Amino acid sequence: MTELTPQLVEGLMNNVPPQQDFRQAVTIVSSDPGSVVYRIDVPQDQCNYHGTIFGGFINCMLEAAAGMATYAYGMNNVAISCATNFIRAVKPQVLTVSAHTTHKGRTTTVCHVDIKTPEGKLVAESTFTMFLLGPLESA
Template identity: 60%
Template sequence: MTELTPELAAELKRNVPPQRELEGIEITASEPGGVRYEIDVPSSVLNYHGTIHGGFVSTLLEVAAGMATYAYGVSNVALACSTNFIRAVGAERVAVTAEASHKGRSTAVVHCSINQASTGKLVAEATYTMFLLGPLA
């Protein structure tokens, strides 16, 4: 991926929903169609098993898909997704990666994954179809 500037990181985070749990996102790499970030999963998003709630896993994946598509310079929303939950983990640091395999006039297909930052083991993966709304304003 290309060099990540502070300006690009700020621009990518502009589209992140204003949830307290997402404030800790640290973008480590980005390019048009791709992004990588890390986050310390807060205990507030754990389920009654003491592991990350599936809804929060899905949020992390969709944020990555949106950032990767946003890095093309287009506003976007999720149109469809398919998610596989592989490994349950608790409140720990995770690395989230997204990479587009297709960008057309109206859609992009983005493959995303979450890995444990400490071990690299796969936590979840998803494929998103993103609807392209048009150039950024």
């Protein structure tokens, strides 16, 4: 497993949107080239009128993980497509987001991401295609 140095954590966090409550809620658990696991204590203000987590926020959590997993290869990246399945609605709580790549080519990666409750119940899953913008040094 790759050591979570402050520099690596800072770089991975570049994939999290700049909203302060989002960034402060994320704790990176582990990362290796092509994979990442993080936990997020979902803020209450990310709920819809049903009191469950807004689907757009769930997709944002998924995309952040796909970006982190691809970043862990040492590559700048952006999402070019995703297919998401929302499995169950949940209220704000600590969730675990896991991403791993199944393909890394010259210009794209394919990354599978899921979100689970503390009990291990699947909340959502997604497959992302990430476009590789080039090595981190060329940013």
